[in-house]
Amino acid sequence: MKRIGLLTSGGDCQALNATMRGVVKALANNLEELEVYGFINGYRGMIYGDYRLLTSKDFSGILTKGGTILGSSRTPFKEIRDPDEKGLNKVEAMKQNYYKLRLDCLVVLGGNGSQKTANLLSEEGLNVIHLPKTIDNDIWGTDMTFGFYSAVNIATEAIDCIHTTAASHNRVFIVEVMGHKVGWLTLYAGIAGGADVILIPEIPYHIDKVLKAIDARTKAGKGFTVLAVAEGAVCADDLKLSKKEYKKKMEAKNYPSVAYELADQILAKSGNEVRITVPGHTQRGGAPCPYDRALSTRLGAAAAMAILDEDYGNMIAIINNKTKRVPLKETAGKLKVVEKKNQFVEEAKALGISFGD
Numbered sequence: 001m002k003r004i005g006l007l008t009s010g011g012d013c014q015a016l017n018a019t020m021r022g023v024v025k026a027l028a029n030n031l032e033e034l035e036v037y038g039f040i041n042g043y044r045g046m047i048y049g050d051y052r053l054l055t056s057k058d059f060s061g062i063l064t065k066g067g068t069i070l071g072s073s074r075t076p077f078k079e080i081r082d083p084d085e086k087g088l089n090k091v092e093a094m095k096q097n098y099y100k101l102r103l104d105c106l107v108v109l110g111g112n113g114s115q116k117t118a119n120l121l122s123e124e125g126l127n128v129i130h131l132p133k134t135i136d137n138d139i140w141g142t143d144m145t146f147g148f149y150s151a152v153n154i155a156t157e158a159i160d161c162i163h164t165t166a167a168s169h170n171r172v173f174i175v176e177v178m179g180h181k182v183g184w185l186t187l188y189a190g191i192a193g194g195a196d197v198i199l200i201p202e203i204p205y206h207i208d209k210v211l212k213a214i215d216a217r218t219k220a221g222k223g224f225t226v227l228a229v230a231e232g233a234v235c236a237d238d239l240k241l242s243k244k245e246y247k248k249k250m251e252a253k254n255y256p257s258v259a260y261e262l263a264d265q266i267l268a269k270s271g272n273e274v275r276i277t278v279p280g281h282t283q284r285g286g287a288p289c290p291y292d293r294a295l296s297t298r299l300g301a302a303a304a305m306a307i308l309d310e311d312y313g314n315m316i317a318i319i320n321n322k323t324k325r326v327p328l329k330e331t332a333g334k335l336k337v338v339e340k341k342n343q344f345v346e347e348a349k350a351l352g353i354s355f356g357d
């Protein structure tokens with residue numbers, strides 16, 4: 001007999017349901033008795049005792065379903081030790097609900113911030129397993145996060161669609177891709193979509209280098225240029241600004257995001273008309289792609305095996321195509337960024353793709 005708690009925390013992504021299904025299916029297949037409690041809207045449900053006893057029916061038919069059957073919310077790690085507005089100690093409240101339900105283990109599906117809270121709960125003595133979700137693929141200690149490839153598909157499709165219209169109109173187009181502070185999503189989608197320029201946070205761009213790339217295409221008789229720009233991309237000139245100064249500058253110029261700053265820079269310096277497309281949250285939506293379904297099902301089954309072994313305090317990672325238990329204390333708080341010397345970047349540069357550096 002095992003009692004497990006499940007929650008999905010932070011920004012959602014594809015394959016959250018597929019992962020939970022994997023955990024529960026593998027546990028149910030190996031245990032006489034299983035009770036699964038789903039906390040509603042992430043850690044918030046665990047803090048305020050908002051949960052549901054789930055049955056195998058809840059996990060049936062959800063392999064391909066986007067979103068999360070449990071709901072999600074952001075519960076910032078940096079505020080987790082602060083009492084809530086009514087003075088409630090959130091960490092103690094989560095522990096109490098865990099003990100009240102007599103859970104054997106809490107399974108957390110979340111990104112970087114949620115992983116830090118998972119680690120904290122593990123340090124506080126709870127049995128915790130973390131499963132790496134995010135379209136950003138920025139979790140240190142795993143080659144891949146589930147959700148990433150589904151988002152790559154959507155961002156690539158956006159770039160593909162822009163390509164045809166860009167070609168008809170001889171224009172410069174920017175597709176702004178999600179990814180928070182890292183460039184994995186833009187890098188993959190940019191290459192898959194045949195972008196001419198790829199700008200990522202890890203490689204600050206110089207506007208003159210971007211203009212040079214556009215100009216080279218014009219001179220080669222190609223009337224249009226497609227730029228895949230990460231939402232976290234940054235102009236080298238802006239690096240000297242503090243976070244506050246940068247925010248102030250963007251607000252003063254009415255730039256909702258970096259794509260708008262870049263478009264203005266291109267127009268001002270070259271007279272080129274620029275159009276911007278921001279696929280935004282569509283990148284997190286819809287059904288998981290087959291790769292994510294397979295990955296998340298494997299991770300879910302591997303999490304179940306760790307629960308059966310009573311081996312807790314780990315993230316279930318995928319490394320060299322093998323699932324692995326990585327101690328939370330080793331991975332929590334670390335970010336997996338695109339190294340400047342990443343082979344992928346070097347190969348893209350070999351193709352003539354400009355990174356604006």
Ligand code: F6P
Nearest residue numbers: 011111134135136178179180284
């Ligand atoms: O972490 C996933 C992500 O989609 C990032 O790529 C993006 O920066 C962020 O979440 C958006 O967050 P929100 O949904 O809170 O606007």
